[in-house]
Amino acid sequence: GQVGGIRSLWVDKHAPRSRKDLMGNGQQINQLDAWMRCFGDEEKQSAERKTSKADGKKPDIHSFKSVLLSGPPGVGKSSAAKIIAEQHGYSVVQLNASDVRNKAGLREHITPLTTNQSLSAWCGAAASQPTGGVGAGAGKTCLIMDEVDGMSGGDRGGTTELIEMIKHTKAPIICIANDAYCPKLKSLCNNTFPLKFGKPIKTMVAKRIKEIAQSEGFNIPNPVVLEKLVEEGGNDIRHIINILQMWRMDSDVLSYADLDRKMKDGHKEKSVLQTSLFDVADYFLDRKHAKASLGEKLDMFFYDADAMPLHIHENYLKNRPDILPSETGKYAEFNCMRRFADAADAIAEGDVVGNCIRGKQQWALMPLQGVVSTVQSASFVRGSPGSWANSTGADAWRRPTMGFTFLGKMSTANKKKRLVGDIERSMRDISSANRTEVACDYIPLLRARLTAPLIAEGQNGIGEVVALMEEYGLDKESHDAITKELLLSKGSEDPMGQVDAKVKAALTRAWNAGSHKIKFVRGKAGADALASKGTGGFNIGRSGEMEKEGDEGGDEEEDEEEGEKGAASAVGKGGAGKGKGKASGGGSGGKGSGATKGKAA
Known part of the structure; x- marks a missing residue:
């Protein structure tokens, strides 16, 4: 169609104008x-x-x-x-x-x-x-x-x-x-x-598509073609209309043979028609697509340029590669390992290109990243992705996955890093240990000292635990992190599991009932609470440093980080006093700064 002498998009020209046009x-x-x-x-x-x-x-x-x-x-x-x-x-x-x-x-x-x-x-x-x-x-x-x-x-x-x-x-x-x-x-x-809202039924979409095609002079005589087109397009009428307008430039008739040819050859198979990420995931590792052109493989890479390299990285060792006849025999296992090593090298090179793209904004390198991190790396180990799907026992790790467990592990690692950082900042007026020293030397010993009195004495040990938490500037969230979330290994025993549920509840009530000195405040709510108590025109920022009111960065979104809960507890009488100058955890961070005087570290 023409609008003012300029060809218009069919999706705009045939957009619903009244309620009866809605499907x-x-x-x-x-x-x-x-x-x-x-x-x-x-x-x-x-x-x-x-x-x-x-x-x-x-x-x-x-x-x-x-x-x-x-x-x-x-x-x-x-x-x-x-x-x-x-x-x-x-x-x-x-x-x-x-x-x-x-x-x-x-x-x-x-x-x-x-x-x-x-x-x-x-x-x-x-x-x-x-x-x-x-x-x-x-x-x-x-x-x-x-x-x-x-x-x-x-x-x-x-x-x-x-x-x-x-x-x-x-x-x-x-x-x-x-x-x-x-x-x-x-x-x-x-x-x-x-x-x-859900997708309309196939017959309803096919009827509307036929009306639009006829009004534009595009003849689709076979109703089976319409249903096939709607089915492959995922009932997305806007997507199907765009495809029809593109095909209309080549011909005024669409037969079943034309539809099949356009889907397979000229229009990039399923990368043009809608498909899901799960359908694309094994495209590079499956031998069935070994003869696909580089352009077709890059189209699949750009289906989700962030997810495809992750999927290859997580599944290339789980694939059963096709070994050439010349690679079989005595050194077959060695040749297989060499293929895995070559794939790992390609993945590493793709990471280098990816860092250059995002670090230096060199977005023109995106095709190169696709070739190196996805196409080249997968070519070394291409074979049968589903051959290990039913593996059990020692080979259970070979089961293919979607490729995103890495993101989950990275999120968990970042959360634990944040928790350790919060504990380290809370302890600054009593210890000069850095984050690594706190994680390796302090936390294991603090975990034992925070749980042993509760296990041995029950509710009678609550006073000792609360006193230790106040001495080190810990709040209830830090206590929970030390005793449960920051365990060194996945199989480590949870020490709080040995504490009776009534004792845990009594500890929470005892902590909430008293007022405690706040040495480190999480989130905007805690900073506002301290500001309302009079901090001389200063707020305590996220990092625990003092910031002037009105500084840039104070207008952060309240739900920016899922784990933050505002202030650690009730606001006490004031800032921390003089540092204690001692710490019960040995190692390189064993002694704190005795002369340290701090308001809020």
Whole structure:
């Protein structure tokens, strides 16, 4: 189609214009329609509750100021939100949350809009308007925040700012995400009503695709071709329309033979049509794809450029490589090990390229990383990926995995490193040991001294444990980390497992009942608590150092790190006094700085 002399995209030209153009998800659309119709009107909401026969056990959509539309791409979430809002007379303001990411970005994009008459009722000016909600006036605005699952990651304050907007808004806010179960959206889900969209059925999509193709002069006479195309496209109508527009440039007729040929040859097989990461994972290690061209393999690499090297790294030793006839015989085992070594070298070279890409922003090297870390490394060990799938006993480690256990182990290691760092900073006024010395010398001995009195004396040993924790500046979280989470090996026995449950509960009550000196504070909440007690215009930052109020970096998102819980305990009378000058753990960090005077290390 032509728009102003310029060829337009079919997905825009044939986008839904009214509610009748929306496919599937009828129940979700009806709920959204009722919510928009009754928003801000308590009488209508009450009548709607009676009509819907709400039993009070399930969440009521009318008690929320925002809804979260979630589902796979191409199912009509954005179109449904915009059409329903306009149907009820709202002026739609749609923001792409992947661009408006952090707190400052949200405020920058939203603040200028407050000068518009239609937004005056939305951002606080509604308080000066007559009673009746946003709907009572000429300016009715609906804010659509698209791709809210792209607001998190490395951004700070974006999700928190959006939640604050939802709490104080007087206009409907519709959030849209592909994955409602994204961990970063957990706090947002608590403030929105979920509406989960699913893919429409195959026959419905095929009918719509045929209408669009006929209007564009693209003849698909065989209905089996339509169903096959929809099936391979994963019922994603937007994706299928884009493919059809590309194929229309070559021909005006699509037969079954044409579809089969285009899928296999000219259009990169399944890399063009939708597939899952699990289908792509073994592409490089399987001998069936040995004759694929380098271009096709790079296409598979760019399906997920971060996941593919991880999958190769975790599974190349678990693959049964094909050995050439010349490599069999006496030195067959040696030749097999040589192949594994060559693959390891290629993976290491790929890591070097990856560090250069991300460290120096040399993104033009991405194809080279794909060739080295994925294509070349897999070529050395290509064979049968599933040959060890049923391995047991000593060979159980050879079972193929998805390739992401490395990420889990790295996350666990980073968490333990953070916990050790917190303990080291808490002990600064009594010990000069660094993080390594604390982990190797102090923590094992502290673990024994924190658990032995409870095992031997029960509740009578609680006083000794609390006194030791106060001496070393430890809080309850540090106590739990030392006694359980920071065990040196996976098979180590949990010493707190020998302590009676009643004694554990009594220890927690005894610690919470008293006030303790705070020497190190985690998170923004703890710093604010100390600031309210009067620290002379200073806050204690995340690293435990004193920072002036207003310094950069103090506006961090509250949910940036999952393990942080604010202040360690109740605020005591003041900062730490003089250092004790002694420590009960031997080794290189055995003696602290006796002359140390500290406020908060």
